[in-house]
Every structure is written in C-alpha cells, then in structure tokens.
Amino acid sequence: MSTDSQTYPFKAEIKQLLDILVHSLYKEREIFLRELISNAADALTRLHFESLTNSEIHDPDAALAIHIEIVEPDETAVDKRSQIVIRDSGIGMTREELVENLGTIAQSGAKAFLTQLKSSNGQIGDIIGQFGVGFYSVFMVADEVQVTSRSYLPEAETVTWISHGDDSFQIVPASKTERGTEVRVFLRPDAAELASKWQLRQIVKKHSDFIGYPIYIEGEQANQQTSLWRKQASDVADDDYRSFYQQLTMDFEPPLATIHLSSDAPVHMRALLFIPARRERGILAARTEPGLKLYSHNVLIQEYCSDLLPKWLAFVDGVVDSEDLPLNVSRETVQNNRIMRQLGKTLRRRVLRELETMAGKEADKFGTFWEQFGRALKEGLALEPEAKEELMPLLRFYSSQSNGRLTSLDEYLSRMAEDQEAIYYVLGDSLDSVSYSPHLDPFKAHGLEVLYWVDPLDAFMTPILTEYKGKKLKNVDDAGLELPTKEDEATAAAETPTLDEADFNRLIGRCVMTLGDRVVAVRPSKMLKDSPVRLVAPEGAANREMDRLRRLLDQQYETPKRILEVNRNHPLIGNLARLVADEPEAEVINLTIEQLYESALVQEGLHPNPVAMLPRIQKLMELAASK
Numbered sequence: 187m188s189t190d191s192q193t194y195p196f197k198a199e200i201k202q203l204l205d206i207l208v209h210s211l212y213k214e215r216e217i218f219l220r221e222l223i224s225n226a227a228d229a230l231t232r233l234h235f236e237s238l239t240n241s242e243i244h245d246p247d248a249a250l251a252i253h254i255e256i257v258e259p260d261e262t263a264v265d266k267r268s269q270i271v272i273r274d275s276g277i278g279m280t281r282e283e284l285v286e287n288l289g290t291i292a293q294s295g296a297k298a299f300l301t302q303l304k305s306s307n308g309q310i311g312d313i314i315g316q317f318g319v320g321f322y323s324v325f326m327v328a329d330e331v332q333v334t335s336r337s338y339l340p341e342a343e344t345v346t347w348i349s350h351g352d353d354s355f356q357i358v359p360a361s362k363t364e365r366g367t368e369v370r371v372f373l374r375p376d377a378a379e380l381a382s383k384w385q386l387r388q389i390v391k392k393h394s395d396f397i398g399y400p401i402y403i404e405g406e407q408a409n410q411q412t413s414l415w416r417k418q419a420s421d422v423a424d425d426d427y428r429s430f431y432q433q434l435t436m437d438f439e440p441p442l443a444t445i446h447l448s449s450d451a452p453v454h455m456r457a458l459l460f461i462p463a464r465r466e467r468g469i470l471a472a473r474t475e476p477g478l479k480l481y482s483h484n485v486l487i488q489e490y491c492s493d494l495l496p497k498w499l500a501f502v503d504g505v506v507d508s509e510d511l512p513l514n515v516s517r518e519t520v521q522n523n524r525i526m527r528q529l530g531k532t533l534r535r536r537v538l539r540e541l542e543t544m545a546g547k548e549a550d551k552f553g554t555f556w557e558q559f560g561r562a563l564k565e566g567l568a569l570e571p572e573a574k575e576e577l578m579p580l581l582r583f584y585s586s587q588s589n590g591r592l593t594s595l596d597e598y599l600s601r602m603a604e605d606q607e608a609i610y611y612v613l614g615d616s617l618d619s620v621s622y623s624p625h626l627d628p629f630k631a632h633g634l635e636v637l638y639w640v641d642p643l644d645a646f647m648t649p650i651l652t653e654y655k656g657k658k659l660k661n662v663d664d665a666g667l668e669l670p671t672k673e674d675e676a677t678a679a680a681e682t683p684t685l686d687e688a689d690f691n692r693l694i695g696r697c698v699m700t701l702g703d704r705v706v707a708v709r710p711s712k713m714l715k716d717s718p719v720r721l722v723a724p725e726g727a728a729n730r731e732m733d734r735l736r737r738l739l740d741q742q743y744e745t746p747k748r749i750l751e752v753n754r755n756h757p758l759i760g761n762l763a764r765l766v767a768d769e770p771e772a773e774v775i776n777l778t779i780e781q782l783y784e785s786a787l788v789q790e791g792l793h794p795n796p797v798a799m800l801p802r803i804q805k806l807m808e809l810a811a812s813k
Contacts, residue, residue, distance in 0.1 A: 229276025
C-alpha cells in the first residue's frame with residue numbers, strides 16, 4: 187500500500203476540457219454544486235446497497251448524509267480564498283479509484299463532451315455531466331480542488347486528490363478516519379459570492395431539494411429530502427399538495443386538478459401534475475416558461491422540460507421523476523430518447539383522462555377549465571389532427587338550445603331528433619351576433635339545435651371535425667343544405683300569399699344588376715322565415731370557413747363571393763319589389779339592396795370595413811325621414 191505523493195498528467199482531452207471550464211463564463215456556475223451533491227448521493231446509495239450484503243464495512247454506524255460547510259479565511263491567513271466543503275458518508279474511494287474516477291473519463295467521455303459542446307453554442311449547463319464530466323464543472327468556480335476520500339473497505343488508506351485545473355493532478359496521503367468523501371473547493375475571487383449560507387440554500391432548494399438523503403448546510407437541513415411525488419397519494423394531504431403547488435408556481439389560487447401518478451411499467455416514473463385555475467400567470471409567477479420540472483433519481487436535470495407534453499398541454503405545471511433516465515439528459519437528445527417518448531405518452535394519457543373525469547363528474551369545474559384553456563385544446567386539434575378522437579369528447583360550445591350553458595357533442599347527440607342526420611353549426615364573430623343569424627331561421631322553425639362557433643380557432647377545426655359518432659358536422663350556410671319539411675308546414679306555405687312572381691323576378695334582376703360580380707348569384711330562398719336575405723357559400727367552395735379568419739388576420743383579404751338568397755315572404759322584400767315595379771328610378775332601391783348585402787356580410791363576419799356602411803345608412807334615414 188503506497189503512501190507516497192504522486193503526480194499524474196491529465197490526458198490531452200481532459201486538459202482541453204478543463205481549459206474550457208476554467209475559462210467558462212457560463213452564467214449558471216452554481217451547477218457545480220448540483221453535480222457534487224449528485225455524486226455524493228450516488229456514493230451514499232452505493233454504500234446502502236453494499237451494506238445489505240456486506241457486514242465488513244468501515245465506520246458502519248455513520249449516518250448517511252451530506253454536509254456542506256463554508257470556510258472563510260481569518261485576517262491572519264495567508265490564503266485569502268473562501269472555501270466550500272462538501273462531505274458525504276458514502277462508499278468512498280481508494281487511491282486507485284481516485285486516479286481512475288477523477289483522472290480519466292471512461293469511454294472517451296471528454297471527447298464526446300467536447301464534440302457535443304461545439305454544437306451547443308457553448309451552453310455548458312445543458313450538457314454538463316451527460317458524459318461523465320459533471321465533477322469537472324467545479325473548475326468553473328474553483329482554482330483548486332482537494333478531494334479526500336476514505337473507502338468503506340476496512341483496510342483502505344485515506345488519500346487526497348489535488349488539482350488546480352491545469353495539466354496534472356496529485357495524490358497525497360491524508361488522515362481522514364471517517365468513511366466517505368470530502369470535496370474542498372477553493373473559490374476563485376470572481377466566485378467568492380457563492381460562499382454564502384443563503385446562496386447555498388437557494389441552490390440546494392432549486393436543484394437538489396428532493397435528494398433522498400439529508401443535506402445539511404452549516405448544521406441545518408436544507409432539503410425536503412422526501413419528495414411529495416414519491417409518496418403514496420393516500421399519504422399526502424390536500425394542504426400538502428396546495429403548499430407544494432404554491433411553492434412550485436407562486437400561484438396562490440388552488441389548482442383545478444391535481445394528478446399524482448406512479449408507474450413502474452413500461453417505464454419507471456413518479457409525477458405530480460397540476461392544472462392551474464387560470465391561463466394567464468400572475469406577475470409573481472415562479473414558472474416563467476412552459477414545461478415540467480424533470481428529475482432523475484431525485485436530482486433536477488431540466489428546469490423547463492417542454493418535450494414531455496405537446497405544446498397544447500403546455501399549461502400543465504408539475505414535476506416528473508424517472509430513475510430510468512440518465513442524469514442530465516440534454517435538450518439535444520431528449521427528442522431521440524425512447525424513455526422520454528414513453529414518459530410523454532403516459533403523461534399525456536393521464537392528463538386527458540383527468541380532464542374526461544372532470545368533464546363527466548364536475549361539469550361546473552370543467553366549464554371553468556374550458557373558459558381558461560378551451561382554446562388550448564382547439565389548438566391541439568389544429569396542430570395535431572390525429573388527436574381528434576381524444577379531444578372531440580372534451581370540446582364545449584354554446585348552442586341555440588343550451589340556455590347559455592356550454593354543451594358537449596355528446597349532449598347535443600342526446601337531444602337530436604330520431605330523423606336528424608347531422609350536427610349543425612353556425613360560424614360568427616360573437617354569441618350576440620350569431621344568435622341573430624338568418625341561417626338559424628329554418629332551424630328555429632324545425633326545433634333543430636345549432637352549435638355556435640364564435641372563436642376564430644373554430645374555423646381551423648372545420649376541416650378536421652367532419653364527423654362525430656357517425657353524424658356528419660354541417661355548416662348551416664351550406665347552399666345545398668336541405669331540412670325535412672313537415673306536411674303541415676308545406677300546406678301552410680302553399681296557403682300563404684306570396685309576392686307576385688313578376689314583381690319578385692324584377693327585384694331579383696335589380697339585385698343582380700346592382701351587386702354585379704360581388705355575388706355568384708341571386709335566388710329565392712327555401713329556408714328563410716324571419717330574415718329578408720342571407721348569404722350562402724356556393725357548392726364546392728373550398729375552405730369557406732377560413733374566409734372569416736383571413737379577414738381577422740388581414741392576409742390579403744378579399745370579400746368572398748357568395749350566393750344571395752332572398753326571402754320573398756318578408757315585408758321588406760315585398761315593399762322593395764313593389765317599389766321597383768312602381769318607381770324604378772327611386773334612389774332608395776339601390777341603397778337598400780346594397781345595405782341588405784353588406785348587412786349580410788357583417789352577419790357572416792366577412793365585411794372588410796363595416797364602418798364604410800355609415801354614410802349609406804345615414805342617407806337611408808334621410809330618405810325615410812323625408813316621407
């Protein structure tokens with residue numbers, strides 16, 4: 187057993203690595219403490235498993251813990267550097283293990299790290315530790331590191347590994363008698379602020395709060411140690427969930443739902459997820475970006491992991507912990523990681539199942555959710571059409587028969603008449619405007635329910651939501667739409683006196699002449715009851731529902747051409763037709779036709795500039811007042 191001091195050269199790749207770290211300007215240099223604590227926790231875990239089968243262990247009664255201390259130089263000290271000391275009572279290392287573990291990196295880890303660094307724009311924190319180089323991050327803050335270790339083996343010697351982050355390291359004899367490892371970090375002057383009890387507590391709280399062993403800073407425990415998500419749900423009180431949610435998000439309004447998930451197959455995972463009560467985060471929100479906190483073995487490896495849930499579920503807050511993940515999975519490898527994909531599938535299914543349960547058992551709460559996050563689910567349909575089978579049961583709309591409450595597609599189906607063959611919807615800009623849509627005339631007369639689609643995102647859904655449980659979804663402005671005519675309605679229509687055919691045809695011709703190529707055609711309506719006119723899309727019109735959205739987005743918008751249908755039984759149409767017959771030169775005729783057409787454009791949400799109608803409306807009022 188050698189007791190000599192020895193100097194060992196670092197390999198060329200490690201020299202290059204150390205040079206990068208020593209001169210790193212990486213803004214989150216605190217990452218070094220996360221790596222050292224993670225190493226200490228690994229050493230404690232290894233000792234724990236060794237003790238299960240081996241009774242020949244040095245210092246067997248030593249408590250498994252991690253201690254962090256600050257050493258400040260006194261006024262008489264020659265060395266004015268502040269020190270941070272991290273001690274553990276883990277498995278420890280022999281001289282040979284120190285040389286092997288801290289002097290070399292297995293499987294060309296340093297080379298792989300350097301290669302990855304070139305493609306990461308110098309963001310060391312995203313990939314540090316991924317290739318077994320986590321320990322060396324200490325040289326981002328230190329100009330000297332001493333690692334003193336006493337192995338669990340009863341006859342092992344105690345030695346110290348010393349490096350200044352240059353070309354070599356030393357191994358020297360030491361006198362430590364307690365089992366475990368002590369890392370003494372001599373801080374560079376520009377990192378001296380890290381030698382603060384408050385600062386160290388904040389770092390532990392952020393990165394290592396749920397390490398499975400107590401972490402003491404200057405004798406006081408700094409971590410929670412038992413992570414809430416690793417407990418059985420039956421052992422966690424509602425107040426604990428609320429407290430954790432507040433700590434995680436700084437949102438003091440209770441979440442709408444809490445999902446406590448534990449799974450061992452097909453992937454080992456513990457998760458605690460929250461659906462917040464509001465979409466907009468408050469000014470004090472702790473979560474500044476979307477994404478879940480991702481842990482591996484209780485060590486935080488990604489603060490905002492946005493790859494576990496689709497973008498349209500980005501409102502979900504929480505933490506995910508998997509022991510199947512390697513520490514420090516980089517953002518570059520997340521999407522190609524099979525375990526991450528499996529985690530994502532499991533989480534997605536669980537969130538949607540929670541929403542289904544809420545929708546079925548707590549309708550009012552789900553209504554609150556929909557008002558805040560309904561658009562997110564609609565975005566999911568637009569971004570991921572293949573998800574429609576999962577999302578369609580969760581969709582909610584107002585309708586002509588929902589009495590001011592949101593309704594689901596399933597509830598709509600339950601109210602359908604036996605001979606009704608389709609689910610009907612009407613597009614509009616608001617609930618107020620759409621409730622007066624002339625398209626609703628025949629549906630009101632037949633007692634048929636119509637869904638109100640008044641969100642701009644609803645237009646995106648129309649190519650996707652074509653059918654639900656065997657019933658087609660149809661826009662009520664479809665020119666070819668036909669509704670069943672009851673026998674008594676047909677008799678009443680035949681007995682109702684209508685406008686003289688010649689007068690009506692003369693009016694139709696005047697409309698064609700006045701509106702010109704702004705309309706595809708002008709024709710009598712078979713549907714209208716209480717409205718004078720309506721605009722319908724010609725058969726085969728592609729993506730007509732998107733016209734409204736193009737107007738809102740002003741993407742080279744041109745008023746789309748529609749068919750103008752005229753209600754020959756409406757008093758306004760009758761008076762206008764007789765005026766055309768008796769006074770064809772009357773100024774009010776063309777003004778009224780223009781206004782009927784543009785009013786219909788407004789009702790459809792297609793008018794490019796409704797304010798432009800005001801002079802015409804004023805002129806019509808002047809003519810009416812002059813009678």
